[in-house]
Amino acid sequence: xxxxxxxxxxxxxxxxxxxxxxxxxxxxxxxxxxxxxxxxxxxxxxxxxxxxxxxxxxxxxxxxxxxxxxxxxxxxxxxxxxxxxxxxxxxxxxxxxxxxxxxxxxxxxxxxxxxxxxxxxxxxxxxxxxxxxxxxxxxxxxxxxxxxxxxxxxxxxxxxxxxxxxxxxxxxxxxxxxxxxxxxxxxxxxxxxxxxxxxxxxxxxxxxxxxxxxxxxxxxxxxxxxxxxxxxxxxxxxxxxxxxxxxxxxxxxxxxxxxxxxxxxxxxxxxxxxxxxxxxxxxx
Amino acid sequence: xxxxxxxxxxxxxxxxxxxxxxxxxxxxxxxxxxxxxxxxxxxxxxxxxxxxxxxxxxxxxxxxxxxxxxxxxxxxxxxxxxxxxxxxxxxxxxxxxxxxxxxxxxxxxxxxxxxxxxxxxxxxxxxxxxxxxxxxxxxxxxxxxxxxxxxxxxxxxxxxxxxxxxxxxxxxxxxxxxxxxxxxxxxxxxxxxxxxxxxxxxxxxxxxxxxxxxxxxxxxxxxxxxxxxxxxxxxxxxxxxxxxxxxxxxxxxxxxxxxxxxxxxxxxxxxxxxxxxxxxxxxx
Numbered sequence: 106x107x108x109x110x111x112x113x114x115x116x117x118x119x120x121x122x123x124x125x126x127x128x129x130x131x132x133x134x135x136x137x138x139x140x141x142x143x144x145x146x147x148x149x150x151x152x153x154x155x156x157x158x159x160x161x162x163x164x165x166x167x168x169x170x171x172x173x174x175x176x177x178x179x180x181x182x183x184x185x186x187x188x189x190x191x192x193x194x195x196x197x198x199x200x201x202x203x204x205x206x207x208x209x210x211x212x213x214x215x216x217x218x219x220x221x222x223x224x225x226x227x228x229x230x231x232x233x234x235x236x237x238x239x240x241x242x243x244x245x246x247x248x249x250x251x252x253x254x255x256x257x258x259x260x261x262x263x264x265x266x267x268x269x270x271x272x273x274x275x276x277x278x279x280x281x282x283x284x285x286x287x288x289x290x291x292x293x294x295x296x297x298x299x300x301x302x303x304x305x306x307x308x309x310x311x312x313x314x315x316x317x318x319x320x321x322x323x324x325x326x327x328x329x330x331x332x333x334x335x336x337x338x339x340x341x342x343x344x345x346x347x348x349x350x351x352x353x354x355x356x357x358x359x360x361x362x363x364x365x366x367x368x369x370x371x372x373x374x375x376x377x378x379x380x381x382x383x384x385x386x387x388x389x
Numbered sequence: 390x391x392x393x394x395x396x397x398x399x400x401x402x403x404x405x406x407x408x409x410x411x412x413x414x415x416x417x418x419x420x421x422x423x424x425x426x427x428x429x430x431x432x433x434x435x436x437x438x439x440x441x442x443x444x445x446x447x448x449x450x451x452x453x454x455x456x457x458x459x460x461x462x463x464x465x466x467x468x469x470x471x472x473x474x475x476x477x478x479x480x481x482x483x484x485x486x487x488x489x490x491x492x493x494x495x496x497x498x499x500x501x502x503x504x505x506x507x508x509x510x511x512x513x514x515x516x517x518x519x520x521x522x523x524x525x526x527x528x529x530x531x532x533x534x535x536x537x538x539x540x541x542x543x544x545x546x547x548x549x550x551x552x553x554x555x556x557x558x559x560x561x562x563x564x565x566x567x568x569x570x571x572x573x574x575x576x577x578x579x580x581x582x583x584x585x586x587x588x589x590x591x592x593x594x595x596x597x598x599x600x601x602x603x604x605x606x607x608x609x610x611x612x613x614x615x616x617x618x619x620x621x622x623x624x625x626x627x628x629x630x631x632x633x634x635x636x637x638x639x640x641x642x643x644x645x646x647x648x649x650x651x652x653x654x655x656x657x658x659x660x661x662x663x664x665x666x667x668x669x670x671x672x673x
Contacts, residue, residue, distance in 0.1 A: 143621075
């Protein structure tokens with residue numbers, strides 16, 4: 106028979122925080138770090154598409170999640186962003202691109218297909234085309250399949266793995282060029298491109314600051330581990346993806362930035378201002 | 390503009406193997422090891438209840454999965470088990486128990502509630518009661534809630550976290566005793582209790598031996614890491630579960646065995662034989 110232990114050994118269990126992560130390669134370094142540090146034992150990591158992560162965060166199904174910057178700006182009344190961490194670039198980002206059959210300045214009244222999966226890249230493209238290149242295209246929304254998008258449009262905005270594949274690997278048809286959104290934005294504004302932030306409902310941040318702090322510390326530690334082990338990370342990911350290890354290491358360490366420092370916050374605010382978002386919740 | 394790289398850099402991506410894991414604490418050491426070794430970058434780990442993992446494995450939704458031993462025996466025509474790894478115990482297992490209001494030998498014609506979540510513990514209980522204690526109870530199947538089960542039955546077979554909670558923490562009502570299935574089986578047969586094995590469809594094993602071998606090596610390495618880091622593992626899990634770190638370390642390292650050596654294979658075969666399973670697929 107099993108000996109009954111005394112009830113003094115009973116501890117009330119705490120629910121692990123549910124944390125959303127995008128299935129895209131942009132999130133892979135943090136996933137690597139969370140695994141290596143075994144922070145995965147302390148969080149319930151949920152993988153989903155970027156657009157669905159926002160809905161699950163707002164509904165309370167997730168406690169913390171990476172979400173597209175535009176989604177954050179749309180819901181900034183209810184959300185607060187974690188400090189010091191984001192996904193973006195200070196220059197070329199490689200994973201967000203306008204792929205076009207004509208020069209960007211010739212897209213006036215032409216059709217631009219926007220992928221459904223990244224509202225921030227879509228909004229960044231609209232800003233660039235309308236305010237920087239002075240053109241007003243007709244926008245259509247399409248699933249993120251570059252070939253299909255270009256069949257019925259003069260240009261296509263693609264992100265994530267689809268954009269990486271389009272820009273890194275495939276010589277798109279003759280005359281078709283890919284423009285890096287991070288590079289175009291930096292040339293125009295002089296500032297970094299913030300693609301996604303880690304957000305939490307204000308109500309959760311107020312009610313469970315210790316849990317939110319734990320997730321935040323885990324993410325920062327994961328970022329550090331991924332940086333110091335970027336070569337091994339790239340080697341391992343290259344086995345499964347259509348990119349070489351050097352391409353991936355370059356993407357993870359030189360293109361992508363996971364910081365949210367003073368320059369990134371300026372870039373974020375400038376993007377929000379030019380987009381017309383009125384928000385008091387921006388970090389300064 | 391992003392430079393187009395040559396098509397010689399294109400590598401055909403391989404799909405990561407989909408591997409099932411039970412959400413129960415019995416699987417936590419291997420999860421720890423898979424995270425620590427970053428094998429999680431190479432597999433698509435899917436968490437589900439034990440009964441659903443079997444269906445997903447058989448349907449091809451999973452490539453490899455831990456499944457209940459009885460489920461393996463039922464489907465041994467289509468499945469093969471990975472060598473050298475299993476979940477079980479050579480003596481008390483702590484997480485599989487008969488909780489009873491009367492002595493086991495007094496359960497003839499009484500009602501025994503079987504939890505829906507572990508067919509192996511249910512079958513082991515039937516073997517013990519009918520062949521060892523010589524009683525023939527009336528069996529009913531119930532969701533794994535011990536209190537509800539005992540409301541309408543004289544005894545209840547519970548497994549997993551529910552059994553651990555019942556046997557380790559809570560002094561069940563006066564006169565109610567918990568019997569450890571691993572301990573009863575060892576006393577009766579002299580052999581280890583195998584609760585779950587890691588299985589793969591024969592067709593997958595034949596078609597993708599390299600992938601299956603990679604998952605197998607990852608599991609063996611994960612087991613080794615969990616063993617050498619059992620104290621840290623127990624400390625971390627104790628924060629979230631209603632058990633103390635010493636109780637968890639004892640459970641992970643002394644009660645549970647993750648081996649499938651000669652003695653475990655004998656225990657498995659003896660269980661299958663006494664249960665009336667005719668199978669040519671048993672390891673010897």
